[in-house]
Amino acid sequence: MIIKRPSLWSFFRGERKLIYFDNSATTAVYPAALETYDKVTKDIWGNPSSLHKMGDRSHQLLEASRKQIANLLNVKPYEIFFTSSGSESDNWAIKGTALAKKEFGNHIITSSVEHAAVSNSVRALENLGFRVTVLPVDKNGQVNPEDLKEALDKETILVSIMGVNNEIGTIQPIKAISKVLENYPNVTFHVDNVQALGKDVWDEVFTDRVDLMSLSAHKFHAPRGVGILYKKEGKMIKPLIDGGGQEKALRSSTENLPAIAATAKAMRLYLADEKKNAEQELAVKNKIVSYLNGKPGIHIFSPINDNFVPSILCFSLEGIRGETLVHTLESENIYVSTTSACSSRSGVESGTLNSMKVDDDLATGAIRLSFDPSNTIEEAEQFISVFDKIYKHFAEINHLK
Numbered sequence: 001m002i003i004k005r006p007s008l009w010s011f012f013r014g015e016r017k018l019i020y021f022d023n024s025a026t027t028a029v030y031p032a033a034l035e036t037y038d039k040v041t042k043d044i045w046g047n048p049s050s051l052h053k054m055g056d057r058s059h060q061l062l063e064a065s066r067k068q069i070a071n072l073l074n075v076k077p078y079e080i081f082f083t084s085s086g087s088e089s090d091n092w093a094i095k096g097t098a099l100a101k102k103e104f105g106n107h108i109i110t111s112s113v114e115h116a117a118v119s120n121s122v123r124a125l126e127n128l129g130f131r132v133t134v135l136p137v138d139k140n141g142q143v144n145p146e147d148l149k150e151a152l153d154k155e156t157i158l159v160s161i162m163g164v165n166n167e168i169g170t171i172q173p174i175k176a177i178s179k180v181l182e183n184y185p186n187v188t189f190h191v192d193n194v195q196a197l198g199k200d201v202w203d204e205v206f207t208d209r210v211d212l213m214s215l216s217a218h219k220f221h222a223p224r225g226v227g228i229l230y231k232k233e234g235k236m237i238k239p240l241i242d243g244g245g246q247e248k249a250l251r252s253s254t255e256n257l258p259a260i261a262a263t264a265k266a267m268r269l270y271l272a273d274e275k276k277n278a279e280q281e282l283a284v285k286n287k288i289v290s291y292l293n294g295k296p297g298i299h300i301f302s303p304i305n306d307n308f309v310p311s312i313l314c315f316s317l318e319g320i321r322g323e324t325l326v327h328t329l330e331s332e333n334i335y336v337s338t339t340s341a342c343s344s345r346s347g348v349e350s351g352t353l354n355s356m357k358v359d360d361d362l363a364t365g366a367i368r369l370s371f372d373p374s375n376t377i378e379e380a381e382q383f384i385s386v387f388d389k390i391y392k393h394f395a396e397i398n399h400l401k
Helices: 007-011 031-043 053-073 086-101 116-127 145-151 174-181 257-271 274-292 322-330 341-346 351-355 360-364 377-397
Strands: 080-083 107-111 131-135 156-160 188-192 212-216 227-231 298-300 312-317 366-370
Touching: 031 257, 053 080, 053 257, 080 086, 086 116, 086 156, 086 188, 086 212, 086 227, 107 116, 116 131, 131 145, 145 174, 174 188, 257 274, 274 298, 274 312, 274 377, 312 377, 322 366, 322 377, 351 360, 360 366
Parallel strands: 107 131, 107 156, 156 188, 188 212
Antiparallel strands: 080 227, 212 227, 298 312, 312 366
């Protein structure tokens, strides 16, 4: 497909250093993780299920990787299951739980701001006869635990609420939700924490009441092709993939050992200086927000407060579509996305902003900047310099005062 470049592209000249502000979409693989991937691919390439020495060596590395990840997450090794992606982990958590517990009830509760992997999984189950309640959100994109309390009934088998929103960075009140669910021990609680790891908010989004939890390796500088599902000991779930019985016969398929070993390495590196890393992300976000604040026509959906992670900044500029902003910034070697990168090519407005009752024109004009500890204040200043030209251009055209 040929993308027609906006005429505004001619507004700028010259090449600049690449600035990558799209880390919620994917991250660059750590060199050390890539080295691990390469070494395992070359030296430990036996099938972990094989009975011979090569298979045994691969199996030992698989279980060592599982143990390291479990230790980093403070859970038991046998509660960690490897999948192909965060999306698969979400699908398995939701559909697998529904299939396992359908004799006990058919009611599922989720929110209106979930990732498509969750919302579409729930919709698929609704088409199969399950009853679904979708909780609304407030102006910050947060659910109200009282709404959950009212929605729960004797048929409820599953609640799925994300820890951190992927579009605007809202931190959901998982602690308060966990408190509500303490009175409903038979209801499975799933949390999509793909955007939460390493953001210094883990205690807020992963409680003892969480039964299932999803992660995605490529969000923390590991290779693509690995997802993680935490399943609390004793919780019911049906497999979605049948085959050779890998992952305790719950997720068949030969394990992607090089990528799994690299994932364990990347997670250890990613979490080594979590608080310091979050402070760096916040400094970059604060620099850009300070510039944007108070400018006519700018609408910030990810303010700096305790309800939002430091790594995500979503805002819109009146009178310009988000995709135009993305490509204009790209012409200056600055890479951002239109809210969720997973659905940005569809050209529809942000589902999260729509749920927050943001006007359609502003929702379709939103862009998302997502930061990593490697991003610098100098990059923030460069972004401001480039964006200021864009802003002044459109402020004049649209009479923003």
